[in-house]
Amino acid sequence: MTITIRLFARFRDLAGAAVMAREINDGATVEDAIRLVEAEFPEFQGKLERMALVAVNEAYASRQTRLQANDVVAFFPPVSGG
Structure with a gap:
């Protein structure tokens, strides 16, 4: 199945892309996408x-969340402020 991966801030910089489509096995979890x-x-x-x-x-998700075809999985680095 195909999912879309969105990367933000430093993660985007490391991959050199903000958005990418990837094939992943049916029944995969967020952990598998990581x-x-x-x-x-x-x-x-x-x-x-x-x-x-x-x-x-x-919607925020755990690493055990099961993915479906065409899901959009977004990864954000921790942020601090004050």
């Missing part, structure tokens, strides 16, 4: 696994 991106872009060095906030179709 592994897919990190395998393709070694520059992440585990940052998605350790730090990313994740949304699926504009």
